[in-house]
Amino acid sequence: MKEYFxxxxxxxxxxxxxxxxxxxLGYLLGLLTLVLLxxxxxxxxxxxxxxxxxxxxxxxxxxxxxxxxxxxxxxFGDKSKYKIRVLENIIVCLPFASILTFKFLFLEAIILxxxxxxxxxxxxxxxxxxxxxxxxxxxxxxxTTGFRKTFLIFLLAYALSVIAINVGNxxxxxxxxxxxxxITLSYYSKPEEEFYVWVHADTPKSFLMKKMMIATKxxxxxxxxxxxxxxxxxxxxxxxxxxxxxxxxLFLWTMILAKYSAFPSEINLPEGIIIAFALSFPxxxxxxxxxxxxxxxxxxxxxxxx
Amino acid sequence: xxxxxxxxxYYGNNEVLKEINMDFLRGKVYGIVGENGAGKTTLxxxxxxxxNYSGEIISQITPLKNHLGLLFTDPFFFSKITGKEYIRxxxxxxxxxxxxxxxxxxxxxxxxxxxxSYSTGMKKKxxxxxxxLQENECFILDEPFNGVDIQSNIVLTEIILKLKELNKxxxxxxxxxxxxxxxxDEIYLLRKGEQIxxxxxxxxxxLEQEMKDxxxxxxxxxxxxx
Numbered sequence: 427m428k429e430y431f432x433x434x435x436x437x438x439x440x441x442x443x444x445x446x447x448x449x450x451l452g453y454l455l456g457l458l459t460l461v462l463l464x465x466x467x468x469x470x471x472x473x474x475x476x477x478x479x480x481x482x483x484x485x486x487x488x489x490x491x492x493x494x495x496x497x498x499x500x501x502f503g504d505k506s507k508y509k510i511r512v513l514e515n516i517i518v519c520l521p522f523a524s525i526l527t528f529k530f531l532f533l534e535a536i537i538l539x540x541x542x543x544x545x546x547x548x549x550x551x552x553x554x555x556x557x558x559x560x561x562x563x564x565x566x567x568x569x570t571t572g573f574r575k576t577f578l579i580f581l582l583a584y585a586l587s588v589i590a591i592n593v594g595n596x597x598x599x600x601x602x603x604x605x606x607x608x609i610t611l612s613y614y615s616k617p618e619e620e621f622y623v624w625v626h627a628d629t630p631k632s633f634l635m636k637k638m639m640i641a642t643k644x645x646x647x648x649x650x651x652x653x654x655x656x657x658x659x660x661x662x663x664x665x666x667x668x669x670x671x672x673x674x675x676l677f678l679w680t681m682i683l684a685k686y687s688a689f690p691s692e693i694n695l696p697e698g699i700i701i702a703f704a705l706s707f708p709x710x711x712x713x714x715x716x717x718x719x720x721x722x723x724x725x726x727x728x729x730x731x732x
Numbered sequence: 733x734x735x736x737x738x739x740x741x742y743y744g745n746n747e748v749l750k751e752i753n754m755d756f757l758r759g760k761v762y763g764i765v766g767e768n769g770a771g772k773t774t775l776x777x778x779x780x781x782x783x784n785y786s787g788e789i790i791s792q793i794t795p796l797k798n799h800l801g802l803l804f805t806d807p808f809f810f811s812k813i814t815g816k817e818y819i820r821x822x823x824x825x826x827x828x829x830x831x832x833x834x835x836x837x838x839x840x841x842x843x844x845x846x847x848x849s850y851s852t853g854m855k856k857k858x859x860x861x862x863x864x865l866q867e868n869e870c871f872i873l874d875e876p877f878n879g880v881d882i883q884s885n886i887v888l889t890e891i892i893l894k895l896k897e898l899n900k901x902x903x904x905x906x907x908x909x910x911x912x913x914x915x916x917d918e919i920y921l922l923r924k925g926e927q928i929x930x931x932x933x934x935x936x937x938x939l940e941q942e943m944k945d946x947x948x949x950x951x952x953x954x955x956x957x958x
Contacts, residue, residue: 557814557844565824566817567810574812619808624782626825627798729782731795 446695683718766922801863
């Protein structure tokens, strides 16, 4: 069992290293992010304790995924499997329970701890057996797979936009539109297998153009209900709506180009820092796009013919 | 025609392919055999342009990669993509639009289900269907018969013979010698990255016996089975 946890630690350290951060610094940053985020959530909403509990449980549900549980059972046997799972859930629970304790929510911390141990005893299927329909089947794959993984967030974004219109909160409407863009950006955060780039009968330039065109078309389809709603109900803010739409597309293109500028590796710290700069000062994006574009073209030449 | 001249490939200091010279003609089927780690997959990746190498790979069809159907030993599938979408993705990539996928589903695959939920054999059949519908001129099939049921293996053998009839170039690696002797015109033997020999159809039996003798040797005795 000790070997199992040693191996988990080694694997985690490797993942942090691969993202370009020293593991010790990574853990420190992770802890700091958790503290700052929890402070922010507790400052912003009265439901913060539920957010903390649900976040913790969602991590633990993933660890109880059926295939994973089957693997643990076949490798370590029944008794050790439960020991490992209980210990894993306690490790995941500790930071969240600590946050609740620091906020004097002792009862909630105890409940979370008990729930964590209970969850460890069960296995769950996290994937659905039926195929979720998508409007993007004609041009797989980023939006097709991404939509299926995140469609609930789209429902939330559309619901938020309806609320925004009902209560007359324009900012909330813009937020719901940006939420859609944020989700679509995540579809390009991980590189695909080399084969899925290689297979294209395109030059690097036409490949990138094709990717950006499809992304633009698909995100128009996803944002149009919100942007149209906002344009109808807030016609005087049309310039702001169009500006945010444009910013959304610019970031989407940046993300695609950043992905292929690092390809076949994942977007690493340098690209991440550049994107973070652009987020804090959006006009920078006009410099960043050509930079990532040139880098992507150079990078893709290795597997695509010019 | 594809011509490989003096091909060398290194991973760091490790030479994985040494002085490879091979010719692949149109309308012919070629087998590449060798133990695990002999360099078969690396050779295929070099031909596909997925690896850097020294030496030359010359093709009459340029760029070769745009006319090459590549089947990996263990094809990768995205987690939430259906069989039909996978085929469409690969066809779109080669600008082959409006393919009637349902009609051409010769292996009767459940195309509306997620490909990642398929069995090993079904995944392989899906990947084969996709590269066939791309209408390629050349095919590299790395272990196409592995994990596929016997009925589909028969279909696959017939497909390979049909591709040959259609004047395509087909390269196959397989650990099942009978599948190669049924389909190939010539077999290249690789051992530790070196091209040991090439054998024509009439000598396949001799090659099989030679490989058996070399591979088995006194290994079984070493086990001292009781």
